[in-house]
Amino acid sequence: MGKKDDKVSLLLWIKGNKYLLLKRDKDEHQHSEKWGLPGGRFDDDENKEEALEREVKEEMGVSIKDRNYKYLDKYPKDSKDVYVFYLEDDDIDLKDITLSEEHGNVQFFTYKEILDLKKDAIPSNLEFIKDYQKVKGK
Numbered sequence: 001m002g003k004k005d006d007k008v009s010l011l012l013w014i015k016g017n018k019y020l021l022l023k024r025d026k027d028e029h030q031h032s033e034k035w036g037l038p039g040g041r042f043d044d045d046e047n048k049e050e051a052l053e054r055e056v057k058e059e060m061g062v063s064i065k066d067r068n069y070k071y072l073d074k075y076p077k078d079s080k081d082v083y084v085f086y087l088e089d090d091d092i093d094l095k096d097i098t099l100s101e102e103h104g105n106v107q108f109f110t111y112k113e114i115l116d117l118k119k120d121a122i123p124s125n126l127e128f129i130k131d132y133q134k135v136k137g138k
Helices: 048-060 111-120 123-136
Strands: 003-015 018-024 039-043 070-077 080-088 103-110
Touching: 003 048, 003 123, 018 111, 039 048, 048 080, 070 123, 080 123, 103 111, 111 123
Parallel strands: 003 080
Antiparallel strands: 003 018, 003 039, 018 103, 070 080
16 A cells, blocks of 8 residues: 555644654654654545544554544645644553654653754644644633
């Protein structure tokens, strides 16, 4: 099954006032050693929700299929359509997460801590978090 390079789904997982970010391994070519949101490219036959659910399961070992995630917006980025979802859910602990080989770390960050990451975070992911903050009036 092929990947669609022009469509990506990402998840903002919010626990209390903190956001879950994954850190890519240094061996990953794209965004090496950067903090970012879980998610990724669509497989050929997937819609945005199916791609999100599969990517989160692959990257974190956690199913979100029966969780109440919501659609935030679609963003055109670097010739891709990025579909961003959010999940306000306190029912997750770091010990519940099994990272894929693509990632070396997982952590929850406050909004201020995320802004302080600057060059250590994927820039577009910071934009999505800022937009969520505006939409939610935080």
